[in-house]
Amino acid sequence: MAAPLPVRTDDWWRSAVIYQVYPRSFADGDGDGTGDLAGVRSRLPYLAELGVEAIWFTPWYVSPLVDGGYDVADYRTIDPAFGTLAEAEKLIAEARQSGIRVIVDIVPNHVSDQHAWFRAALEAGPGSPERELFHFRPGRGEDGELPPNDWPSQFSGRTWTRVADGEWYLHLFTPEQPDLNWAHPAVRREHEEILRFWFERGVAGVRIDSAALLAKDPALADFVEGVDPHPYIDQDELHDIYRSWRAIADEYQGVFVGEVWLPDSERFARYLRPDELHTAFNFNFLACPWRADRLRRTIDDTLAEHAPVGAPATWVLCNHDVTRTVTRYGRQDTGFDFATKAFGTPTDLALGERRARAAALLTLALPGAAYLYQGEELGLPEADVPLDRIQDPMHFRSGGSDPGRDGCRVPLPWTADAPYSGFGSRGEPWLPQPEGWEAYAVDRQDGDPGSMLSLYREALRLRRTTAAFRSEPLTWLPSAEGVLAFRRGTGLVCVVNLAAEPAELPAHTEVLLAAGPLDDRGRLPQDTAVWLLA
CATH class of the missing domain: 3.20.20.80 (Glycosidases)
Structure with a gap:
């Protein structure tokens, strides 16, 4: 052991x-x-x-x-x-x-429909303070029979469900996961208290689910493909939320990793500014x-x-x-x-x-x-x-x-x-x-x-005992087509062969670890990787 x-x-x-x-x-x-x-x-x-x-x-x-x-x-x-x-x-x-x-x-984007807040919202009815914690709206159409907008779901199916009194509530996922209204101060306050609750119990960090979905366009405008800004993905208001979270994490030396799916690399990087999230998937x-x-x-x-x-x-x-x-x-x-x-x-x-x-x-x-x-x-x-x-x-x-x-x-x-x-x-x-x-x-x-x-x-042992794997930047090395080769620091090299033919290895003093055996000429076979000491 x-x-x-x-x-x-x-x-x-x-x-x-x-x-x-x-x-x-x-x-x-x-x-x-x-x-x-x-x-x-x-x-x-x-x-x-x-x-x-x-x-x-x-x-x-x-x-x-x-x-x-x-x-x-x-x-x-x-x-x-x-x-x-x-x-x-x-x-x-x-x-x-x-x-x-x-x-x-x-x-943070949603809760269960069994959460005390949502059960209270259903019981309180239209226009109540309890419903302001979520996105309840009247429907469109002559009798309110149509959803308030046409937002696409993160799963298949609708994003709105109608309740008995005629109003609809938003859920980007399943109907059992009503979305919270992050424009409401009580929602922000509750989650800041939740963060403190777990940091005080010794957790080192928090992974944030669906981190780019919390804030919604208050007008609930219809979704139009290719038109920015998106009505519920990557709204600018999110950054103020995460700055307040970061201040809490810093009190406890805690870290964040955000689930952030964005095609725009510049907007993605905004979440990783020094006063927001530490990392993102x-x-x-x-x-x-x-x-x-x-x-x-x-x-x-x-x-x-x-x-x-x-x-x-x-x-x-x-x-x-x-x-x-x-x-x-x-x-x-x-x-x-x-x-x-x-x-x-x-x-x-x-x-x-x-x-x-x-x-x-x-x-x-x-x-x-x-x-x-x-x-x-x-x-x-x-x-x-x-x-x-x-x-x-x-x-x-x-x-x-x-x-x-x-x-x-x-x-x-x-x-x-x-x-x-x-x-x-x-x-x-x-x-x-x-x-x-x-x-x-x-x-x-x-x-x-x-x-x-x-x-x-063995890979994890080498990674934690070899400082270059943790601290040194990556430098690409010349390689044949279909082969990836890079250096970490001055002495560590990783080579991955995705080509059909075996790949010659760069000069090295030792094979630290190989994903599979080398061939009888010391070459790297297809779909195999190796760590070298060079």
């Missing part, structure tokens, strides 16, 4: 490897079929040995779980399915003792196809858009919303777009695994922070969830055409020969594990030098 990581006191978030935990599917501590905080606490030694520096938890608050916990009913209470607030505090403290910080997920890299030219352009663009504001880039291959890397890279279309998800897409898992191994070394060699979604270190593929077990609202709101996101949320396999691959449940877990899942179990990969788990462990 590796020794606990020392707790860094510098700007750790600039180069940290942060592990994303989806609590329902990580580990089941009480055997009821749902992952929980007790399960996470029992696996802290595993995470310490893996070498991550922080854990980001997707929402663990009280929720009806219509949208995987992103429909929050109470931000200050842990959902009983996961445990208690006392257990969360204990987990935060125990993780810190292992050298691991905790980042929690805040969902890099979705362009996540969605980039496995092509050398596209990857290099995405890396260059990412570094360029962060440079003016002095913010570190973030790199991620997968999360709880997208197709798992091994599966995506084994398909003809290796990019990611929600609109292209479909049942029955042909996949070559052997090819996908080879590319995923190479992508892991590429990602971890880039300057900035890296996010690792649970199970990626095991090489888990996207699971086929039976139709009658799918729970994700994206599937149902698409009319059944979209398989949804449950395939990347299937419970992890820990012990091959234990029931439900050691997830911990006495009965079948909340999502079924597919046939053959035990082949990916931690105990099967533990000690196998060729396993995906061993690759990640």
Whole structure:
């Protein structure tokens, strides 16, 4: 067992490897079929040995779980399915003792329709102060039978729902997730208090869900494709909100990572100014196809858009919303777009695994922070969830055409020969594990030098013990077409071969780590990456 990581006191978030935990599917501590905080606490030694520096938890608050916990009913209470607030505090403290910080997920755009505020708004009726906390409006048409506007949903389907008294309320996601009115001072005050609540319990940071959606055009103007400003994405008022949040974070030495999807790099960078968010997710890299030219352009663009504001880039291959890397890279279309998800897409898992191994070394060699979604270190593929077990609202709101996101949320396999691959449940877990899942179990990969788990462990060990990987800038090296080669500092080189032919390696003194074996002439095969000491 590796020794606990020392707790860094510098700007750790600039180069940290942060592990994303989806609590329902990580580990089941009480055997009821749902992952929980007790399960996470029992696996802290595993995470310490893996070498991550922080854990980001997707929402663990009280929720009806219509949208995987992103429909929050109470931000200050842990959902009983996961445990208690006392257990969360204990987990935060125990993780810190292992050298691991905790980042929690805040969902400020909307709440659950079971939240006390929304229930009060429904009961109070039109024109009430309670309804001013949301976006209630009369409908259009002769009898108000039409929605107030035509805004598109972040999911499929409508963005407005009509209540019994005739008014409509806005929800950019599901009807069970009413949007808050961020022009109201009580909404801002409540969220500032929520931030303080969690910082005072020892969390190191906050991930901000849908960070660019909070502020809305007060006129609720119809959406017109290609016309700026967008009526509910990237409104200028957002920056004042995040400046007030940053002042709170600075009191506690906390950090923010924003979920910000914007095509305009200049507007994206505004969120990362020194008095706003510390970091934001890099979705362009996540969605980039496995092509050398596209990857290099995405890396260059990412570094360029962060440079003016002095913010570190973030790199991620997968999360709880997208197709798992091994599966995506084994398909003809290796990019990611929600609109292209479909049942029955042909996949070559052997090819996908080879590319995923190479992508892991590429990602971890880039300057900035890296996010690792649970199970990626095991090489888990996207699971086929039976139709009658799918729970994700994206599937149902698409009319059944979209398989949804449950395939990347299937419970992890820990012990091959234990029931439900050691997830911990006495009965079948909340999502079924597919046939053959035990082949990916931690105990099967533990000690196998060729396993995906061993690759990640060694890569993270080298990354945290080699200063150049954390602090030195990237310099591209001359390379053949289809090959990416860059230097970090003066002595470390990463080479990734996406070309059809084996690639010659630059002069080096040592191979630190390779995603797969070199050929008999010491060349790098296709879809393979290597770290060199040069």
